[in-house]
Amino acid sequence: MGIYHGFGRGESRNDIRVHTESAEEEHRGHREENPRAQARAPVLHVVVWYDSEFGCGEKTYLSKSKQSLTVIPLGGLGEFGMNMMAFRFGDDILVVDAGMMFPESELLGVDLVIPDITYLKQNRQHVRAIVLTHGHEDHIGALPYILRDLNVPIYGTRFTLALVKKRLAEAGLLDSAKLFEAVPGRLVEIGPFEVEFIAVTHSTIDCVALAIRTPVGVVIHSGDFKIDQTPVDHYQFDLHAFARYGNEGVLALFSDSTNVERPGFTPSERVVAPRIEELTRSAPRRVVLTCFASSVHRIQQVIDIADRVGRKVAFVGRSMVDNVEIAHDLGYLRIPDGMVVRPQDIRSFDPKKLIVLASGSQAEPMSSMSRIAVDNHRFVTIDENDTVILSARIIPGNEKAIFRMLDHMFRRRALVYYDNSAGPIHVSGHASQEEQKLLLQLVKPKYFIPVHGEYRHLFRHAALAHQLGVVSGEIMLLEDGKCVEFTEDGAFRRDPVTAGRVLVDSGSLEEIEEIVVRDRKHLSEEGVVIPIIAIDKHTGRVESAPEIVTRGLMSENGNEMLEGARQVVARTVENSNLEERADWSVIKEKIRVDLKRYINKQTSKRPLILPVILEV
Ligand SMILES: [Zn+2]
Ligand SMILES: [Zn+2]
Numbered sequence: 001m002g003i004y005h006g007f008g009r010g011e012s013r014n015d016i017r018v019h020t021e022s023a024e025e026e027h028r029g030h031r032e033e034n035p036r037a038q039a040r041a042p043v044l045h046v047v048v049w050y051d052s053e054f055g056c057g058e059k060t061y062l063s064k065s066k067q068s069l070t071v072i073p074l075g076g077l078g079e080f081g082m083n084m085m086a087f088r089f090g091d092d093i094l095v096v097d098a099g100m101m102f103p104e105s106e107l108l109g110v111d112l113v114i115p116d117i118t119y120l121k122q123n124r125q126h127v128r129a130i131v132l133t134h135g136h137e138d139h140i141g142a143l144p145y146i147l148r149d150l151n152v153p154i155y156g157t158r159f160t161l162a163l164v165k166k167r168l169a170e171a172g173l174l175d176s177a178k179l180f181e182a183v184p185g186r187l188v189e190i191g192p193f194e195v196e197f198i199a200v201t202h203s204t205i206d207c208v209a210l211a212i213r214t215p216v217g218v219v220i221h222s223g224d225f226k227i228d229q230t231p232v233d234h235y236q237f238d239l240h241a242f243a244r245y246g247n248e249g250v251l252a253l254f255s256d257s258t259n260v261e262r263p264g265f266t267p268s269e270r271v272v273a274p275r276i277e278e279l280t281r282s283a284p285r286r287v288v289l290t291c292f293a294s295s296v297h298r299i300q301q302v303i304d305i306a307d308r309v310g311r312k313v314a315f316v317g318r319s320m321v322d323n324v325e326i327a328h329d330l331g332y333l334r335i336p337d338g339m340v341v342r343p344q345d346i347r348s349f350d351p352k353k354l355i356v357l358a359s360g361s362q363a364e365p366m367s368s369m370s371r372i373a374v375d376n377h378r379f380v381t382i383d384e385n386d387t388v389i390l391s392a393r394i395i396p397g398n399e400k401a402i403f404r405m406l407d408h409m410f411r412r413r414a415l416v417y418y419d420n421s422a423g424p425i426h427v428s429g430h431a432s433q434e435e436q437k438l439l440l441q442l443v444k445p446k447y448f449i450p451v452h453g454e455y456r457h458l459f460r461h462a463a464l465a466h467q468l469g470v471v472s473g474e475i476m477l478l479e480d481g482k483c484v485e486f487t488e489d490g491a492f493r494r495d496p497v498t499a500g501r502v503l504v505d506s507g508s509l510e511e512i513e514e515i516v517v518r519d520r521k522h523l524s525e526e527g528v529v530i531p532i533i534a535i536d537k538h539t540g541r542v543e544s545a546p547e548i549v550t551r552g553l554m555s556e557n558g559n560e561m562l563e564g565a566r567q568v569v570a571r572t573v574e575n576s577n578l579e580e581r582a583d584w585s586v587i588k589e590k591i592r593v594d595l596k597r598y599i600n601k602q603t604s605k606r607p608l609i610l611p612v613i614l615e616v
Contacts, residue, residue, distance in 0.1 A: 100141030203429020217251030
């Protein structure tokens, strides 16, 4: 059995494929009768990707076909976040999703990361639309930045568009935006593409997969999904639509790889209800529950539980309040009359009769939960015997901050629940292996391309598909920028396009190509301010007046400004409580924010501010 099967001159192309046994069997025309495909343990032959010593692109193959569909992954293949993929048929480009990614902590001063859209800008006259699968930040978060460069029509479902509208309004782009509501089950024609929005279930509402019909064939993009057969909102995963396309024949499937490391099925969203209800019923005092603000089903279940156990709910945190408002206005959230307690009334409300739903499950600095944890929230405190429920995944990278936050809660003698050890209080919104297999079985694509994951997830998803043996053509491991062209002759590797991360400072809406460039530029133009504060680690007391060192920040009334800056820092520290002072990431962030505002007001500059805390 040749590894290079299916290519005239395979040696230059085989390196992009996971070769499947089933492909051979089908080509030999007796796949149905051949039980070996099931019986034998499959072997992954070749997974080497884009070796640069092979010249790739136009020259390396000759296609007789004139029509072709090119897939251009721009983000999300190789990382979690900034999902974006372009499909090009002739001169028409359709983009799926435009997500952002939160930066790793080492990207100092960068607020968020978006995909590099150089390719789309170079082809701006050809971009017909951006089609959205759902409203998570990793799928819509880059829109405010991208639309400034590329104002193209946007298609999405009602809830997704409502979230997009909010973002665009904040960025001042709403008036010029062209938004079109998509309805699951209906078709939309966009240039040569006919797009069907297929209802899927996930950890937020109104999510869709996409079936994109082109003259070359139908491609299906799963979006983010799990197969929840008992969704809280009764909007079912449309298995039939996938089966229908599967029967018709699907050219390529792009499917969510997030949970490929998990065997079995992801449980239904409903599984969290019994445990949360039990904790709420037995809670001696107030319950403070945090989940992702976009988890509308979770919020619905908590409201339903509150109703059953005779408690009221209060929503705190901007994103929580915003999302609840949007979902309620659109009729996605059922809230009984008289159920909601206003934040300002929480203190005076009987703690035995209340559930507080707060945002900040990842202990984001300045979020409600982070503030509540250190007694710095206007309306909510944690007292002895309060119940705290973290009903969210602990996203890798956030562990330290989250556990530090929970420690503050434990220190206050709260009853803190943050894992599923005694019954699920959180469940994933992504498909596990069995659901991923089911989707593959239904769609039976000719080509399969895993998406939404780091490289190992994509790889393991490819291996899973291979093991299944339903992919009749090939399984391809693509990464951002690595393009593939489909023609009637097959699938061909193309010259890679520019792809990568663009770092953004959301305050200035400025794109930053490289962090180094940004810092250098920043330093040269705006200078640097280093406030130095000595804090006693045990008492949390400030030991001496703050020192401020500046470079490259010229000002006529320099001394006056420095004195003012010293006072700002001293005041910020004074106004923070002992726990905040002991938590250096919190106190540094507070100093940075306050000082930034002051210096900007005084000098209209935005220097790099690097607070230094000396432990004494
Ligand atoms: Zn999602
Ligand atoms: Zn996602």
